[in-house]
Amino acid sequence: MNARPDVAAINVETDLATDMVRRALPVAPAIVLVAAVFGGSQGAWSALLAVAVVVANFLLAALSLSWAARTSPVALMAMALGGILARMALVTAVVLAVRHTAWINLSVLAITILVTQLGLLFWETKYVGASLAFPGVKPK
Numbered sequence: 001m002n003a004r005p006d007v008a009a010i011n012v013e014t015d016l017a018t019d020m021v022r023r024a025l026p027v028a029p030a031i032v033l034v035a036a037v038f039g040g041s042q043g044a045w046s047a048l049l050a051v052a053v054v055v056a057n058f059l060l061a062a063l064s065l066s067w068a069a070r071t072s073p074v075a076l077m078a079m080a081l082g083g084i085l086a087r088m089a090l091v092t093a094v095v096l097a098v099r100h101t102a103w104i105n106l107s108v109l110a111i112t113i114l115v116t117q118l119g120l121l122f123w124e125t126k127y128v129g130a131s132l133a134f135p136g137v138k139p140k
Contacts, residue, residue: 017062020120035108042105050112057087
């Protein structure tokens with residue numbers, strides 16, 4: 001099945017991820033402020049790290065899926081499954097690497113990663129569903 005040339009040239013994955021990052025960055029100071037209220041400076045640093053981890057996770061997903069989509073359908077499916085496992089392993093590695101440091105509140109870090117990840121996914125799902133397609137692939 002051949003894709004339309006004007007749609008095939010669009011990097012939908014990267015467009016979605018950068019849109020999610022644009023939505024996360026203005027909210028990040030509020031997240032850090034709330035975490036600071038509940039967890040002090042440890043909470044603030046933990047929330048800042050959590051937002052950075054989530055943003056990096058989305059960008060890595062976009063880059064890997066964009067590459068795989070250009071390569072082949074098999075590569076895309078393999079990257080979709082293997083990529084989520086690899087990125088979750090990276091998130092776990094970051095958490096394990098900082099869990100005993102003095103500037104981290106592990107509870108705030110975990111909650112912020114979970115809420116930020118799910119919040120951005122739900123927001124983007126609502127946005128994409130409301131527009132029937134990401135504006136980059138919306139029929140003209």
